[in-house]
Amino acid sequence: MEFKELPPVKEQLMKCVRCGKCRSVCPVFAEVKNETAAPRGHVFMVQMLRDGKVEPDKKVLERLNMCLMCESCTINCPSGIDIHELNAAARSYIYEKNPNTVKELLFGTLWTHPSLLRTSMWFMAGVQKLGLQDLARTLGLTKILPGDLPKAEKILSAIPFRCARRLIPEINQAKGEKKYKVGYFLGCGTDLFNPQVAVATVEVLTRNGCEVIIPPDMKCCGLPHIANAKMDTARELADHNVKLFNSYDFDYIVTDCASCSSALTPKNMMFLLGGSEIEAEALTFANKVIDLTKFLVDVLDIKPSEKGKVKSTKVTYHDPCHLANAQEIKEQPRELLKRIPGVEYVEMQEANRCCGGSGTYSVTHYDISMKILDIKIKSAMETGADKIATCCPSCMMQLRHGVARYNWNCEIVHPVELLNQ
Amino acid sequence: MDSTAIKKELIKILGKDKILTEELDLMYYSYDSSFLTKLEPVNPTAVVMPRSTEEVQEVVRFAFENDINIVPRGAGTGETGGCIAVNGGIVVDLSTWDDIVEIVVPDMQVIVRPGVIHSDLNDQLAQYNLFFPPDPGSSKMCTIGGMVANNASGLRAVKYWATEPYILGLEVVMPNGEVIMTGGMKARAIKNVSGINLTKLMVGSEGTLGIITQIRLRCFPKPKARGIGMAVFDKLDDAPATVLDVYQNGILPSGIEILDNSAIKAVNDFKPHINLPDAEAILLFEVDGTPPGVNYEGSIIKEVAEKRARSFEWSTDEKRMTELWEGRSVTATAAARVRADGSRIFAGEDISVPLSRVADTLRAIRSLGEKYGIKVVNYGHIGDGNVHTAPVINPENPDEVEKVLQLVDEIHLLAIEMGGSTTGEHGVGAVRRRYAEAEHGNAVDYMKKIKAAFDPKGIMNPGKVF
Numbered sequence: 058m059e060f061k062e063l064p065p066v067k068e069q070l071m072k073c074v075r076c077g078k079c080r081s082v083c084p085v086f087a088e089v090k091n092e093t094a095a096p097r098g099h100v101f102m103v104q105m106l107r108d109g110k111v112e113p114d115k116k117v118l119e120r121l122n123m124c125l126m127c128e129s130c131t132i133n134c135p136s137g138i139d140i141h142e143l144n145a146a147a148r149s150y151i152y153e154k155n156p157n158t159v160k161e162l163l164f165g166t167l168w169t170h171p172s173l174l175r176t177s178m179w180f181m182a183g184v185q186k187l188g189l190q191d192l193a194r195t196l197g198l199t200k201i202l203p204g205d206l207p208k209a210e211k212i213l214s215a216i217p218f219r220c221a222r223r224l225i226p227e228i229n230q231a232k233g234e235k236k237y238k239v240g241y242f243l244g245c246g247t248d249l250f251n252p253q254v255a256v257a258t259v260e261v262l263t264r265n266g267c268e269v270i271i272p273p274d275m276k277c278c279g280l281p282h283i284a285n286a287k288m289d290t291a292r293e294l295a296d297h298n299v300k301l302f303n304s305y306d307f308d309y310i311v312t313d314c315a316s317c318s319s320a321l322t323p324k325n326m327m328f329l330l331g332g333s334e335i336e337a338e339a340l341t342f343a344n345k346v347i348d349l350t351k352f353l354v355d356v357l358d359i360k361p362s363e364k365g366k367v368k369s370t371k372v373t374y375h376d377p378c379h380l381a382n383a384q385e386i387k388e389q390p391r392e393l394l395k396r397i398p399g400v401e402y403v404e405m406q407e408a409n410r411c412c413g414g415s416g417t418y419s420v421t422h423y424d425i426s427m428k429i430l431d432i433k434i435k436s437a438m439e440t441g442a443d444k445i446a447t448c449c450p451s452c453m454m455q456l457r458h459g460v461a462r463y464n465w466n467c468e469i470v471h472p473v474e475l476l477n478q
Numbered sequence: 479m480d481s482t483a484i485k486k487e488l489i490k491i492l493g494k495d496k497i498l499t500e501e502l503d504l505m506y507y508s509y510d511s512s513f514l515t516k517l518e519p520v521n522p523t524a525v526v527m528p529r530s531t532e533e534v535q536e537v538v539r540f541a542f543e544n545d546i547n548i549v550p551r552g553a554g555t556g557e558t559g560g561c562i563a564v565n566g567g568i569v570v571d572l573s574t575w576d577d578i579v580e581i582v583v584p585d586m587q588v589i590v591r592p593g594v595i596h597s598d599l600n601d602q603l604a605q606y607n608l609f610f611p612p613d614p615g616s617s618k619m620c621t622i623g624g625m626v627a628n629n630a631s632g633l634r635a636v637k638y639w640a641t642e643p644y645i646l647g648l649e650v651v652m653p654n655g656e657v658i659m660t661g662g663m664k665a666r667a668i669k670n671v672s673g674i675n676l677t678k679l680m681v682g683s684e685g686t687l688g689i690i691t692q693i694r695l696r697c698f699p700k701p702k703a704r705g706i707g708m709a710v711f712d713k714l715d716d717a718p719a720t721v722l723d724v725y726q727n728g729i730l731p732s733g734i735e736i737l738d739n740s741a742i743k744a745v746n747d748f749k750p751h752i753n754l755p756d757a758e759a760i761l762l763f764e765v766d767g768t769p770p771g772v773n774y775e776g777s778i779i780k781e782v783a784e785k786r787a788r789s790f791e792w793s794t795d796e797k798r799m800t801e802l803w804e805g806r807s808v809t810a811t812a813a814a815r816v817r818a819d820g821s822r823i824f825a826g827e828d829i830s831v832p833l834s835r836v837a838d839t840l841r842a843i844r845s846l847g848e849k850y851g852i853k854v855v856n857y858g859h860i861g862d863g864n865v866h867t868a869p870v871i872n873p874e875n876p877d878e879v880e881k882v883l884q885l886v887d888e889i890h891l892l893a894i895e896m897g898g899s900t901t902g903e904h905g906v907g908a909v910r911r912r913y914a915e916a917e918h919g920n921a922v923d924y925m926k927k928i929k930a931a932f933d934p935k936g937i938m939n940p941g942k943v944f
Contacts, residue, residue: 076811077555077619081595091503
């Protein structure tokens with residue numbers, strides 16, 4: 058489809074009145090402080106692209122890439138424009154005309170083949186365990202990495218040797234009376250970096266009457282590909298996952314990853330697959346997808362027993378943008394934490410302000426990302442919490458990096474980990 | 479001096495971090511919220527982002543010495559092209575200079591730099607039970623500097639009026655680079671009639687007389703209570719008649735807003751859950767003050783409104799007040815929903831007419847819309863006669879663009895004919911300067927003389943106001 062015929066470009070672009078409300082809620086604009094980083098500026102640039110006033114080149118892409126896709130602008134837009142979708146569509150359009158070998162390798166090959174991705178991470182874990190990453194830093198070798206990587210490689214700390222897939226079987230029977238047959242959409246971030254979250258998810262679900270199945274052939278949700286201008290790959294991944302999960306007869310498809318659930322919403326499925334042959338199938342799939350905390354509170358209504366009381370701990374919660382903004386899920390994670398015996402819940406200021414992680418953003422835009430992170434960590438520190446809970450592996454990685462930057466002894470956890478202690 | 483040389487010199491003055499020079503980056507400063515800049519965006523020669531009076535001075539001195547135009551800019555939320563370098567020049571983006579210098583609680587005033595966002599300021603003042611009363615619809619994004627430059631007002635102008643009465647003093651970088659303090663060099667007083675009032679002259683001058691770099695604002699005690707009343711009318715004329723009755727019964731609400739039938743339909747299309755009653759007009763009254771005072775005023779408004787209104791609801795409950803006000807809060811953008819391929823445009827959007835002519839004006843606008851075959855949504859601050867008209871067109875259809883330009887031309891002239899003004903609170907900028915003589919006659923000559931006295935080289939925001 059031609060760029061100007063894409064639904065967001067054709068239908069939404071003209072609704073922008075350039076009121077600037079998006080400027081005031083954008084975490085990137087708050088740091089960069091000029092219009093080239095404002096969501097309104099991005100919408101304007103998409104219009105310039107559509108009208109042929111600018112070339113679809115790397116310079117334009119660089120500016121559009123300043124957006125970290127937190128969707129704050131979208132939920133605050135008085136005209137109801139999906140600003141992040143416009144941006145994603147434009148990035149993809151430009152990228153198609155300026156493909157990049159590294160990106161093709163990373164997002165087109167590595168990130169579409171889960172076994173390859175797992176092997177790479179296993180290799181990286183080995184590098185870290187042998188101290189080679191530290192050695193490379195000491196010798197200054199990391200400085201030869203491209204872009205922001207010399208600084209950003211520090212975010213990738215302590216990759217586990219064994220991913221969740223190697224720890225959890227494909228089929229996990231319900232303990233006690235079976236209530237639901239649940240497909241577990243095990244996202245890459247949880248699988249590779251937070252296998253303990255996956256273990257806790259499966260344990261809590263099975264303990265509460267769910268049969269949990271992890272389809273062995275599932276692939277990435279496609280969100281990193283949307284953010285990195287690989288829209289065609291995102292469509293292929295969505296197509297694959299829709300067909301795969303629909304081949305089971307799941308009551309629900311649960312994920313503990315905010316980014317995955319946001320990528321699998323009916324709205325996003327329509328963004329990717331609307332008008333395609335499998336539009337109806339995609340909606341059937343998407344309507345079964347549910348965030349883990351929402352499932353535990355709204356569907357299972359779990360009541361953790363005093364037996365499993367965690368050691369008294371003060372916990373604050375950080376809203377992942379892809380949960381709070383993209384899906385308006387704010388209450389359930391808090392409710393879940395408050396229900397856990399031993400947890401003293403404390404709210405931080407601006408809990409729904411982005412942490413600056415946003416998947417690969419902290420790697421591609423390290424300096425901006427750190428400025429945004431600093432604000433978040435300061436808010437969290439003011440609570441005096443022992444733990445920051447959040448529901449997104451990218452946020453978890455970013456927050457871990459943040460507490461390390463401040464030498465703050467604070468643990469970053471998913472609420473389900475506390476539930477499973 | 480060519481643009482390359484200008485950029486080089488500006489980098490020498492400010493350093494690379496406070497200037498944009500790439501053509502692609504300059505495009506982001508070619509627009510504001512006006513329809514004019516949707517049709518004709520204009521790139522500046524450079525954009526600078528100074529963070530001190532001295533830096534502004536240096537930029538202005540350089541521009542003065544080299545006859546280069548200077549265009550001050552806030553958050554770019556204006557609807558008149560006022561912050562656009564329509565004749566070329568350097569855009570001075572002041573929106574990053576957002577320090578609240580001092581909240582002087584004992585003197586009931588606050589000193590700010592121009593880039594402070596209106597709602598941020600009121601959030602800070604609230605800690606001291608103070609507030610800055612003018613309440614523009616763009617509160618969350620507009621800057622105080624922009625409000626001063628345009629003498630902005632908003633929803634509470636009925637009781638609290640516009641920005642101007644609250645400005646006690648200004649620091650201004652004049653077009654030759656000199657810095658002046660208006661309202662007294664060391665003053666912290668509220669009352670002051672000493673000298674020719676340069677503060678009043680600067681407020682609303684839209685960046686044509688100098689660059690405002692610091693603002694001393696008067697604050698009011700923050701009211702402890704508020705209430706909202708909604709009156710629904712079957713006849714349009716009953717709405718302004720009720721407003722007059724409320725005044726004549728000794729009540730001055732903080733705001734009185736109107737949504738006519740077109741706006742009611744637009745809101746219900748955009749957000750069906752709001753479900754406004756189908757009517758010829760809805761009036762929203764906001765009252766603030768002490769709890770007993772608010773209840774008393776609410777009871778009087780109810781008694782008066784019920785003489786003509788089909789229904790009236792009064793509430794002091796926060797949740798219900800938000801619900802009652804929600805329709806009004808989304809009207810500006812809901813307008814675009816009256817047609818699927820439509821875009822609400824900001825042109826002819828801010829006329830002001832005598833209270834006694836509001837109903838006639840709304841009817842006349844409706845007729846003009848029919849004449850040009852363009853849907854027009856009407857709403858606004860009926861309490862002070864400030865009508866916001868929202869034409870909705872497909873901006874990609876040249877025929878519709880041509881027709882809407884004729885339509886807004888007639889709307890502006892209609893306002894003058896009705897004994898009103900082409901703009902109540904948004905300003906003149908580049909889009910309404912053509913009506914200056916029709917509205918002001920030979921007074922424009924004296925405006926030009928004042929401008930020439932301040933800015934003999936004509937470098938300050940040329941192509942605006944007149």
